[in-house]
Amino acid sequence: MARLLASAEHVTVRFGGLVAVNDASVPVPEGRIVGLIGPNGAGKTTLFATIAGFQRPNAGRILFGGEDITRLAPHRRAALGIARTFQIVQPFAGLTVRENIAVGAHLRHAGRAEALAAAEAVADRVGLAPLLNLPAAALTVAGRKRLELARALATEPRLLLLDEVLAGLNPSEVRDMIPVIRAIRDGGVTVLMIEHVMQAVMALAEEIHVLAEGRIIARGTPEAVARDPAVIEAYLGHGAAAHAAGGQHA
Amino acid sequence: MPLSPDILIQAVANGLLTGAIYALIALGLTLIYGVLHIINFAHGALLTAALFAAFFADRTLGIDPWASVFLLAPAFFALGYLLQRLVIWPASRGEDRAILLVTLGLAVIVENGLLFQFRSDTRTIDHPFGFDVVELGTMLLATTRVVAFCAALAVAAGLGLFLALTDTGRAIRAVAKERLGAELSGVDVPHIYAVTFGLGTACLAVAACLLLPSFYVTPQVGNAFVLVAFTIVVLGGMGSVPGALAGGLFIGVVESLSGLMYGETLGQLGIFLIFILVLLVRPQGLFGAKA
Amino acid sequence: MTSRFTPVLVVLAALALLPLFVTSNVALNFLKVALMLALAGTGWNLLGGYGGQFSFGHAVFFGTGAYAAAVLQVRFGINAWAAFAAGTALGGALGLAIGWLTFRAGLRGSYFALVTLAFAEVARIIASVWPLTGAGSGILIPLKVGFATLQFASRAEGYWFVLALLGLAMLLVRAIEGRRFGAQLVAVRENEDAAKALGVDVLAVKLRAITLSGAITASAGAFYAQTFLYLDAGIAYGPWISVEALLTAIVGGIGTVWGPLIGALVLQALSELGKHLGGDAPGLGLVLFGAVLILVVRFAPHGIVGLARSLRPRRLARG
Numbered sequence: 001m002a003r004l005l006a007s008a009e010h011v012t013v014r015f016g017g018l019v020a021v022n023d024a025s026v027p028v029p030e031g032r033i034v035g036l037i038g039p040n041g042a043g044k045t046t047l048f049a050t051i052a053g054f055q056r057p058n059a060g061r062i063l064f065g066g067e068d069i070t071r072l073a074p075h076r077r078a079a080l081g082i083a084r085t086f087q088i089v090q091p092f093a094g095l096t097v098r099e100n101i102a103v104g105a106h107l108r109h110a111g112r113a114e115a116l117a118a119a120e121a122v123a124d125r126v127g128l129a130p131l132l133n134l135p136a137a138a139l140t141v142a143g144r145k146r147l148e149l150a151r152a153l154a155t156e157p158r159l160l161l162l163d164e165v166l167a168g169l170n171p172s173e174v175r176d177m178i179p180v181i182r183a184i185r186d187g188g189v190t191v192l193m194i195e196h197v198m199q200a201v202m203a204l205a206e207e208i209h210v211l212a213e214g215r216i217i218a219r220g221t222p223e224a225v226a227r228d229p230a231v232i233e234a235y236l237g238h239g240a241a242a243h244a245a246g247g248q249h250a
Numbered sequence: 251m252p253l254s255p256d257i258l259i260q261a262v263a264n265g266l267l268t269g270a271i272y273a274l275i276a277l278g279l280t281l282i283y284g285v286l287h288i289i290n291f292a293h294g295a296l297l298t299a300a301l302f303a304a305f306f307a308d309r310t311l312g313i314d315p316w317a318s319v320f321l322l323a324p325a326f327f328a329l330g331y332l333l334q335r336l337v338i339w340p341a342s343r344g345e346d347r348a349i350l351l352v353t354l355g356l357a358v359i360v361e362n363g364l365l366f367q368f369r370s371d372t373r374t375i376d377h378p379f380g381f382d383v384v385e386l387g388t389m390l391l392a393t394t395r396v397v398a399f400c401a402a403l404a405v406a407a408g409l410g411l412f413l414a415l416t417d418t419g420r421a422i423r424a425v426a427k428e429r430l431g432a433e434l435s436g437v438d439v440p441h442i443y444a445v446t447f448g449l450g451t452a453c454l455a456v457a458a459c460l461l462l463p464s465f466y467v468t469p470q471v472g473n474a475f476v477l478v479a480f481t482i483v484v485l486g487g488m489g490s491v492p493g494a495l496a497g498g499l500f501i502g503v504v505e506s507l508s509g510l511m512y513g514e515t516l517g518q519l520g521i522f523l524i525f526i527l528v529l530l531v532r533p534q535g536l537f538g539a540k541a
Numbered sequence: 542m543t544s545r546f547t548p549v550l551v552v553l554a555a556l557a558l559l560p561l562f563v564t565s566n567v568a569l570n571f572l573k574v575a576l577m578l579a580l581a582g583t584g585w586n587l588l589g590g591y592g593g594q595f596s597f598g599h600a601v602f603f604g605t606g607a608y609a610a611a612v613l614q615v616r617f618g619i620n621a622w623a624a625f626a627a628g629t630a631l632g633g634a635l636g637l638a639i640g641w642l643t644f645r646a647g648l649r650g651s652y653f654a655l656v657t658l659a660f661a662e663v664a665r666i667i668a669s670v671w672p673l674t675g676a677g678s679g680i681l682i683p684l685k686v687g688f689a690t691l692q693f694a695s696r697a698e699g700y701w702f703v704l705a706l707l708g709l710a711m712l713l714v715r716a717i718e719g720r721r722f723g724a725q726l727v728a729v730r731e732n733e734d735a736a737k738a739l740g741v742d743v744l745a746v747k748l749r750a751i752t753l754s755g756a757i758t759a760s761a762g763a764f765y766a767q768t769f770l771y772l773d774a775g776i777a778y779g780p781w782i783s784v785e786a787l788l789t790a791i792v793g794g795i796g797t798v799w800g801p802l803i804g805a806l807v808l809q810a811l812s813e814l815g816k817h818l819g820g821d822a823p824g825l826g827l828v829l830f831g832a833v834l835i836l837v838v839r840f841a842p843h844g845i846v847g848l849a850r851s852l853r854p855r856r857l858a859r860g
Contacts, residue, residue: 052738078740086738092731103728106721107740115721155740289651291597341839346650350595351791351838354654358784358831366824469824477662480655522663529656530646 002029004063005190006051006082006159011060013046013214020046022214023060026192028159033181033191035205035222037198039235043214044194045087048163051192052084053077064159078107083157085148087164087194091136097123098132100147104154122154126180142173146180153184160184162193166200174200202226210234260389261506267395269502270402271457275475276482276494277406278453284489285426285446286334288346291353293479295360296451298472300326300458302364305467308375315375316397319459323452330451335444365469377463398460405456406495409449413491422446426489474518478505481525484532545719546712549798553708560697569696573768575809576703577761581782582789582801583710584758589787590796591714591723592750593730597654598661599758599786601639602632604668604777606759607766611680612673614690621691625763632759633752640751644744649733658783665778679773682766691767703764707802710757714798726750727796758786781827788830792837794846803845808833 006028013021021043028034036044049055051062053074061070069077083104092100101119102112109115123129126146131139136147145165152160162181166174174197181204185191195201201208202222210218210225212234218225225231275297282290300322307318333356342348382393413419424432425442433439457475465471482501486493509517560569581603589595609628613619619627643656668674675681686692693699717723725746728736733743762782766772785808793804811833812826819825841848 054734054737074737075740075742078738084738086735090732090735092728092735094731095727099724103724103736103741104739106724110721112719112721112724115724151735151739289655291654337835341835347593347595348838348842350651350654351787352835354597354784355831355834355838358780358834359828362824362827362831364824366822366828370823477659519663519666522659522666526656526659526663529648529652529659530642 002031004028005030006062006064006192008047008051009061009063011047011050011057011062013043013050013055014058019214021050021057021211024211024214024216025060026209026216028190028192029207030190031185031188032206033185033193033204035201035208036192036194036211037196037201037208037225038211042211042234044211045163047211048084048161048192048194052082052161078155078157081156081158082161083152083155083159084161085145085152085163085165087167089141089144089148091139091144091147093135093137095136096132097128097134097136097139097147097150100136101128101150101154104151107155119150119154122150125153125183126150127176141168145169145177149180153189157189159190159192162191162195164194164196166195166197169197178203256388257510258507260391261510262503263386263389263391264395265503265506266499267391267399267502268506269499270399270406271460271498272475272478272482272502273495273498274402274405274453274457274460276479276486276498277409277491278450278457279476279479280483280486280489280491280494281409281453282447282450283483284491285422286443288338288349288353289480290447290450291350292333292356292360293450293454294473294476295357295364296326296330296472297454297458297475298364298467298469299360300451300455301462301465301467301471302368303455304459304462305373305375308462309373314378315459315462319456322455322459326455327448327452329448331444331448333451334447335440338447339440339443361469361472368469370469373467374465375462379463392464394463398464401460402457405453406491409453410491418442418445477525478521481521481528484525484528546715549708549711549715552802553704553711556704557701560700566696569700571809571813573696573700573703575805576700576707576802577764577768578785578789578809579802579805580703580707580710580764581758581761581786582793582805583707583714584754584756584761585786586790586795586797586801587714587717587757588750588754590790590800591717591726591730592747592754593727594649594747594751595654595787596657596754596783597787598657598659598783599754600778600780600783601657601661601664602635602755602758603762603765603782603786604661604664604772604774605635606632606762607772607777608668608674608680608762609759610763610766611682611772615680615682616673621689621767625691625760625767628763628766629756629760632762633756635759636751636753636755637748639755640748644747644751661778661780661783665774668778669774675773677773679771679776682770684770692770693768699768703768706760706764710760711798711802713753713757718798722746722749730796784827784830784834788834790844792833792844794844795842797844797846799846800844807845 004027008024008026011021011024012019024047026036026047038044046055050057053072057070061068063069064080064082069080092103098116098119101122102115105115105118109118120132123132126149128146128150131143139147149165166177169177178200181191193205205222207220208222208225209216210231217230217234218228279290279293282288303322304315304318307313307322308315337356338349338352341352377394379393383390384393384396413423421432421437421442422445424437425439429439478501482497483494486497505517508520563569581599584602585596585599606628609631610624613624613627614621639660643653648656670676684692686694693702725736725741728741729743729746737743762777789801789804789808791804792807793802794800808830811829815826815829837844
């Protein structure tokens with residue numbers, strides 16, 4: 001059983017009267033790819049935000065490397081080794097691809113030349129090398145997603161939070177990204193990913209947590225989760241589980 | 251400092267009277283913010299322009315501001331509509347930073363245009379009711395200001411009804427709440443934006459006509475009023491119509507009382523300081539960090 | 542590294558040689574004022590152009606630099622050079638203070654612009670009633686030409702002094718462009734949240750920018766005091782300098798090192814033209830500037846530098 005790199009423990013987030021995340025705990029073992037799935041509005045991005053530091057939880061805590069980082073600002077978490085991508089991509093539109101990635105690289109490299117060189121190396125890993133001189137605004141959706149990824153990678157993280165990095169990509173683009181993500185994990189980075197693209201999550205994740213209406217309703221291997229009646233109900237509605245069980249084999 | 255209750259009550263009453271006009275100016279500002287999400291830096295200059303317009307209507311055409319308001323309000327509505335439609339929107343393409351600069355540019359043009367044309371002399375008009383007072387208990391209140399108070403509240407109420415009951419009003423509220431949804435439902439958003447801006451400037455025209463009988467006109471006076479209006483809007487909540495009303499009356503009273511206790515000269519400085527304080531202290535969550 | 546500074550140094554050298562060929566007082570005055578405005582604009586540009594935080598009240602720094610230089614000399618008998626340095630430093634300190642208050646409160650965009658406007662007006666009102674700054678009558682620096690009093694014997698000397706200041710400021714900006722601070726500053730401009738997620742300490746970056754910005758613009762104010770020897774609240778803290786500081790950067794090319802210089806020269810030329818056509822009436826110049834602002838935002842949002850770049854054929858390989 002791998003050691004835990006990070007974990008969200010009993011996290012609750014309230015917005016006024018609405019409970020977005022309800023006593024959710026997500027342990028993240030080191031060196032794994034962990035998936036966080038659930039129907040829309042389940043609170044996944046909010047949970048992410050508490051881990052990344054953009055949202056203060058009303059209850060619970062975030063641990064990283066054994067330390068309680070619940071009150072730590074986002075830029076300090078990045079320095080510790082937590083990087084994130086955004087669900088709605090946020091490129092530095094006025095800068096080139098290289099300059100975008102270099103901002104991330106500057107976290108670890110003070111000198112401009114070193115940061116730019118590191119940026120080029122990262123761009124290579126995610127397949128953005130031919131586009132380094134383009135302004136970020138000129139990229140396609142797939143390109144921007146890769147840029148998000150590259151920028152986060154440039155900070156040399158230990159934990160990478162991917163928020164629907166495959167959303168908006170066509171099936172062949174998704175197929176191209178899967179080995180990239182796997183390579184990142186193979187390079188020693190722990191990955192926690194929110195994803196809706198089921199084929200990708202099932203293929204990549206070693207364990208999956210399912211969030212519905214703010215609560216964790218299931219966790220386990222991809223196969224176990226796919227068969228879990230509670231999960232099927234959460235996605236397809238009441239009675240769907242029974243219907244599915246009455247029909248086919250898994 | 252011992253002050254007789256009569257003087258205090260009088261100060262409060264005067265504060266309420268002025269406050270209603272502040273509220274009307276703030277109303278225009280908050281409406282524009284609530285719907286277009288822009289802070290109209292030109293608001294002060296436009297108020298000054300309205301004051302000059304009302305002044306010259308009185309001086310050269312002999313039309314009393316209480317009558318010229320029926321001309322000036324539609325005229326300034328049209329002006330605001332055209333400014334938004336033909337200048338602000340095309341020049342800024344909706345980008346926040348560009349909008350900032352364009353409304354600043356408008357403010358500079360209008361204010362300095364008035365300065366160039368009319369120099370900085372102070373002007374006042376002689377109003378038939380200029381020296382009349384209304385007796386209310388022990389209080390003596392200037393008639394012009396009482397009329398202004400009632401009219402301002404009436405206009406505010408009218409605006410509220412317009413927003414609540416008419417189709418255009420509903421469209422305005424829809425765009426304010428959820429622009430994309432409104433657009434998809436077929437609302438002509440650029441038109442609604444321009445209508446809202448026009449309503450905001452029309453409020454200024456009404457405020458100007460109500461102010462003129464008891465106030466003076468210089469190229470800088472609009473800014474003084476509008477700064478108070480900005481403070482009110484931020485206090486009452488950007489985009490909140492009741493907030494602008496309540497805030498206006500409140501600030502009017504505060505200003506009157508502090509004027510009583512500290513004198514006029516510190517007044518303007520105090521307003522600026524309160525304004526800065528309000529901006530710094532107001533929690534981010536309630537109005538967001540960026541307009 | 543040296544290649545980055547060479548174009549700036551070349552232009553500065555060329556400008557330095559100018560008084561050898563141009564001797565008319567009118568021309569030198571024109572250039573002096575233009576360079577002073579370019580200096581003020583360079584300060585604004587660092588915070589607004591590179592950092593994306595638009596200040597509508599940069600007069601607060603200009604006036605503080607000016608009054609500090611004047612007051613220290615006139616009321617406290619301090620040496621002119623020391624007073625000049627103190628004025629510049631005070632501008633930086635004021636920047637830090639204002640930045641600390643406003644950025645920690647999370648003010649951005651229009652709110653930041655509004656609050657800077659308010660700060661400038663507060664300063665103006667205080668200066669107009671405070672005896673230390675001469676209240677309504679203003680403050681006069683006694684005429685005493687000489688090196689020790691930082692008062693220039695000839696127009697060329699004044700020109701060279703402000704050119705030196707501008708040169709330093711432009712080289713500083715150039716240096717920042719090539720360093721981590723510069724990269725982080727523009728990242729903050731483009732997208733604060735993304736910058737935060739990448740480890741940028743957004744508050745620290747903004748504070749550094751506004752401190753430098755305040756100091757640079759304050760030095761322009763101190764130069765004004767030394768050149769014109771008279772200040773009042775409306776001159777030191779008036780909206781005119783807030784508008785001109787931002788306008789030079791926007792017209793010339795926001796977020797570029799050349800922008801403020803080019804913008805200042807163009808705007809001064811426009812201003813002179815306006816005076817020729819419309820006389821010296823107050824307000825006309827600013828009306829023109831307001832119109833220029835709107836036109837630039839509409840048709841050339843990246844200013845003159847931006848227009849020049851868009852005309853050049855796109856180079857695909859960049860170092």
